[in-house]
């Protein structure tokens with residue numbers, strides 16, 4: 411069986427656990443993230459076989475390599491259900507060809523129009539499975555800090571899942587109007603949504619401190635509940651994301667754009683480093699990927715880190731057109747550091763990050779990371795140009811997050827002349843950020859969000875996703891705004907209301 415370890419080493423006895431338990435716990439007891447003790451290999455024959463399969467078949471095969479304590483037949487059923495035509499009309503991860511050498515991997519055909527659905531349609535099934543596999547009788551309380559898209563995708567994935575409650579915190583002024591509306595109108599009997607007067611990092615720090623507060627954990631225990639997470643620190647989030655990298659590679663082979671064994675490059679709009687790290691795992695499994703372009707917006711802490719080896723979060727936080735990437739603590743970078751250097755150095759750096767907000771890795775570590783990752787960033791004006799140029803050149807609409815990755819792919823080609831086929835990850839539907847996209851294309855944006863959707867549709871002759879159009883009719887259920895220091899109290903009252911055994 412493949413076991414999981416904490417990136418910070420922990421104590422041997424309680425951190426070497428099976429995948430179901432890693433998914434149940436979310437975070438390791440020492441504050442580290444769970445990683446498999448080795449990365450399963452894909453042979454050329456495996457890849458060849460995957461090329462002939464559907465997305466759900468690819469997903470269950472790849473997940474079974476990492477989650478080998480789940481029955482394969484169960485993983486197959488989960489994948490068919492999660493990635494079927496009713497959840498992802500038009501396919502889970504279709505490739506759109508731009509110009510022969512560049513294609514766009516559309517990861518936003520799911521229920522909430524952002525790529526988070528790729529993981530969060532699957533993860534609730536993995537969590538339900540893990541409750542059963544580990545004999546857990548208590549109710550899981552999922553706490554989520556979101557920069558916008560995770561919150562809605564998690565609410566949608568977990569709503570009315572038995573034995574699970576979910577509470578989402580989002581930064582009041584850090585998400586788009588559409589994102590706010592998506593969360594405020596969320597349906598389901600086991601859900602809660604709270605706005606925080608602060609930024610994403612405040613929300614994430616708040617959730618982390620609730621997780622590690624023994625008093626709160628005791629209160630939960632008495633209520634027959636326990637905490638878990640759906641943030642991209644949870645292995646159950648990360649593992650399903652490996653699939654679309656392999657799937658994109660296979661689709662390029664099947665279309666005849668590359669031959670099996672040829673290398674490709676991925677350009678990934680990056681915030682928490684979860685998406686891009688899943689791609690790195692696909693590379694480590696044996697998929698021929700030359701490198702990853704780590705694309706950041708104006709909050710370019712990762713670009714600087716890749717250039718200098720210094721990760722320094724003591725810097726201004728910018729609110730941008732690509733809010734899901736407005737992040738100064740890229741939690742999943744810890745997994746990369748662990749993979750490259752082991753738990754000893756990693757846990758030291760994470761302590762320095764917590765205490766001083768900064769750490770420096772040695773040159774040898776930086777060079778070894780740069781073999782697989784090059785960092786680029788894109789300011790607001792460049793984001794607007796990328797949206798406009800892509801539409802003018804190819805008649806293809808992209809959202810601001812995707813635009814950041816398009817910019818990185820262009821810069822990479824200018825700088826290196828590397829003609830290798832490049833796949834740009836498209837992480838949100840342009841309609842999810844209709845205001846920003848419209849202003850890039852035409853300059854004028856209607857006040858009303860739904861008029862903006864119609865205007866974008868008229869102008870480009872593309873269709874408004876039904877998931878967004880239907881929000882207009884839904885009543886707003888959640889309006890509360892809290893300060894970050896009220897998060898613990900709010901969590902306890904949420905638990906009190908929804909975990910019935912609490913006296």
Ligand SMILES: *Cc1c(COP(=O)(O)O)cnc(C)c1O
Pocket residue numbers: 524525526559560642679680681682683684685686734735811837838
């Ligand atoms: C979450 C998100 C990202 C960033 O992904 P990470 O895994 O945090 O790096 C990029 N674009 C969109 C639209 C997102 O929702």
